[in-house]
Amino acid sequence: MFNPRRIWQVFKSMIRRTGPLVAGFLALAAVARWIAYDGGVSTRAWALLLVGELVAVGMILRLVRDMAARFVRVLYALETQDQAREFLLRSLFGMSSFQPYAVVHEGAVTQDTNSVLAKVGGPGNLVVYRDSPVVLERAGRLTRVEGPSFVQLEAFEKLYAVVDLRPQRWVYKVSAMSKEGIPVTCPAEIIFQLDSGGGEAPAGSTGTQPYPPDLASTLRLPDLGGDPFPMNPDNVFKAATCTWVREANRPTESRVMDWAGRVVVSETEGTLRSILARYPLDQLVGQLPMESKLAQKVWPVNTQGQHAREAIREELEQTLRQNVGKLGARILSVSLGQIQVDDKVAQQWLENVNAEAENWARRHLAEGETEIVMKEKQSEAIHSYLHHVGNIFVALGAQGQVPSHEIILARMFEVLEQVSADPLTRSYMPGETLKTLKALGGIIARALPPAGSADAPGDTTGDSPLLLPGGTSQDAPAGDQR
C-alpha cells in the first residue's frame, strides 16, 4: 500500500535524525582539511574529501545496522535478515507504509506465524473488526484493550488475545448421575455472548426503534445503524485473561480453555451435573407430553406443576447467569435436550415402559374427556330412562293388557324418582327440582285409583301397582353401568 504522505513523514524523520549527524561529520572533515592546508584546496579535492567522508559514515552506519539486525534475526528467530533490517528502520524512523499488518476478524487473527508482528511485535498495524476486540501486551505487561479500529502497534507491542463478541452457541453433552447414582446424559444448548455491560449504540445513531423503548432496553437491543457488538473493555479484559491452561501433552487446539470454554465446560457442565444429581431418575426421564392433567398424575411434576426438565433448565439458567459475570459473559438462552439413561439395557426397558404408560394414558385420557363423556352420559341417561319406562309395555303386553295413560304416567314418574334418588345425582340437582317432582308425584298418586281396586291398572306383582321389572343388571340396557 503506497502512501506518499507516510513516505514523506519517514523521510522527514530520517533527515531530522541523521541529517545533523552527517552534516556535522562533513563539517568536521572540512574544518580538518581547512586547518591542514590553510584553505588552499582545489574544488576537486573538496569533493573527494566529502564523498570519502560520506562513504566512511555510511559504511559505519551500515555496519552498525547489520550487527543489530543480525542480533534481532537470531534472537527473534526471523526468517530473513531483511525482516530484521526493516524492523529496525521502522523502529527508528517510523512506518513508511501500512505494512506489516494483521487482520483480526471473527475472533481470530489472520497473520503469518513467521511474520515480524507475530515474533517481535510492533511497529505495525492491526485491523480490528467490530466483532473481535483485542488485548495487547508489551515487555511483559498488558498494555491496552482495543476495539474496532486501525490499531497502531508500538515497538515490541504484540497481540495477547482476541475475544469474539458474536453470540456463541455450544451444544454440549453432559454426563451426570441421577439421585440414585445411575448414569444419565443430558445435552445442553447454551447461547451466550460477551457482556457489553449495557454498552450503548454510538451517539448520533438515528435508526428507527421498532420495539417499545422499555422492551428494547430489556432485550438490550441496539439501535439500528448502531454498533451490533458494543464492547465493554473491562469484560473484554476479563475474558481475555480468564484462560485456563491444560496439560502440555494435549493437542494444541485443546491446550487452552478460553472464556467460552469456561462458560460451557467449567460452568455449565459442573452446574448441570450438580442439579441432575438431586433428581431421582424417574423424574428425569418422564417423556409424555404434559398437557393433560391425567398425564401429570402419572408422570412426575414438581410442586409448581412443572416437569422436572423445565425446573432443571430454569435452575441451570439462573445459576449460569449469576456465575458467568466473572468471565465477562452473559447468558442469552439455555435449553436442555432429552435426558437419557447411559445404560443401553436400562434405556431400552425405560422406552418400553414409556410406550406402555403412554398407551395407558391415552386410553384413559380419551375416557376422561369431559365434554364427550357428558354427551355420552346424557344419551345413556335418556336411553336408560326410556328402557325402564318401556318395561311396562313389555310386562303388561305379556299379560295381554294395554297400559292406561295413568299407569304410563305413574311409571314415568316412578322411574324419574328412582333416577333422582341417587345421592350423587341429587348433589347436582337444585332443591327446586326435587320439590317439583315431589309435588307432581303427589298429584299423580292422588289421581290414580286406589291399589287393589278393579280399576287399578297393571297390578302385576301385588306389592306395588306401579313397580315393574327394571333397573336390574339383567335387563339394563347395554352400556348402563350404574
Add this chain to the structure above:
Amino acid sequence: MLESAIIIELTTAIAVIGMATLLGYLGGKRLGAAILGLGAALASVLCIGGTLLGAKLPGNTGGWIGLIAGMILAGILVPWALSKFILGRSRRFIAGLWFGFCALGMFGYLVAGWVGLVLITLPNLALFWWGLYVLSKYVLPVKTQQERWLAFRSLLTFVLGTNYPFYVINERELELRVPGNPFGQFFAGPGLVLSRCDHVPVITDGVTFKRIGQPGLTFTHKLEMVDHAVDLRPQLRSFTVEARTRDGVPVQVKTFMPFRIRGRQRGLKLGSSFPFYQRAVYSAVFGQPVEHGEKAAHRWDELVPITAERLLREIISRYTCEELAAPFDPKRDPRAEIRNELISTLREKMSPGGIEVIGGGISNLKPDEEALRRRIENWKATWAKRLRVRQAEAEQEAWLNVEQARAEADARFVQHVGNVLQGFVDRGETAALEAIRLRFVGALKAMVRNLPDSMPLPEESVKTLRLLERSGKTYV
C-alpha cells in the same frame, strides 16, 4: 619527516591504548583493561616498529610499507592472542575492528594529517560505538537506563560471540535461541530471557538459587542459567481417580482442579503482568518432589493432581457405595460434600507450596459395572412399582370423573323434566294427567333431538318413545 610521523604514531598509540584500556575495563574490569591495553600496546609496537623498519628501505614510501606490514601483522597476531582470553567469535571481530580502525586512521591522516586523525578518525570511531548504543534500545524491549546498558552489552557480546545464553519462553517451553557460555569471564554476557506477560523464569547458578526473573525481559549474569519457566496463568488439570468405597466397591471419578501460583488478589490489570509472589514461585519450584527410584522431579503443576488423587481416595473410602448416591435423603448431595471437602483440604495442603487452588470439581462417582447393574435393577423395580401405583390412582380418578359425568347427566335430565312440568305444580289438583303426560313426553322428545348425531338413541328406546306418544292417543 620520519620523526614527525613517529611522533604522530606514538600519540595515536597512546590514544589507542587508552581507549582499549577503557573499553577493556568496561568489558572485564581491571583484568579486561589489562588484556585489551596490552593487546593495543602490542599492536602499536608492531605498527611503530614496522614504520621504523620500513623507513630503512630505499625511496620515500618505505615508512608506509612498514606501517602497513605492521598493521597486517598486528591484525593477525593481536586478535589471535586476545582470543585466548576472550572466547567466542572475538578473533574475527577484533581483527575487523582493527582493520577498520587502521583504514579510518589512514583516511584521516591522508586527508588532513594529525588534524584529520583528531577530527575525522576519532569522530568516526565514536560514531561506531554510539551507533551500537543507540540501536541497542531498538533490539530489546528495555524499560530503564540500566536495562539499556545491558542491552548494549548483549548486542556487543552477541557480535563477539561471548554472550551468555539467550532464552525465549514460549507456552511453558524454554527455548534456547542463542547458545552461550555462562562461565565466560572477559567481555562476556549478559544473557537474557524473553517471555510473555504470563510467564516468569527461575534463575539459578546451577548450584544455588539466584532469583526469580520478571515477565517480559530478564537479563542473566555470570554463572546464571534458567532453571524453570513458570506459567503464571491458572492451570487446569483433569485426571481420573480410582478409589474404593468403604464396602469395597471400586469407583472411578474424573476430577478437575484449577490452580495457579499464588499472587495478589485482583492483581491482574492493564499495565501489569500476571500477578505472582516471588516466594510462591520459589516454594512451588523447589518443593517439587522426586519419586522414589526416579531421577527427575515432578513439575510443580503435577503436585496438585498427585495430592488431590490421594485425598480423594481417602475421602471416598469413608463412604459406602450406596451413600455415594444417597437416593433416600433429599437433603444430601454426597458429590458436593466430597468436592467441598476435597477443595478445602487441598487448599490447605497446597498453600505452603505457593500454589493457590481456585476451584475444582468432580464428575460422576461411577462404581464398577456390577454395582451399577444392581442400582439399575433396584431403580427399575422401584420405578415400576411407583408407576403402577400412580396408574391406579389415575384410573380411580378417571372412574370418578365418569361417575360424576353420569350423575350430572341424570341430574340435568331430571332437572329438565322438572322445569318443563313446573307449571302443573302451580295448578295443583286441577292439572289434567293427560296434559302432564303429553308435556312429559314432549320434554323427552326435545332432549332426544338435542343429542348429537354421533350418539343416536338405540332402536329400543326410540320404539318406547313412540309407544309413550301413541298410548295416550289410543286411550283418548
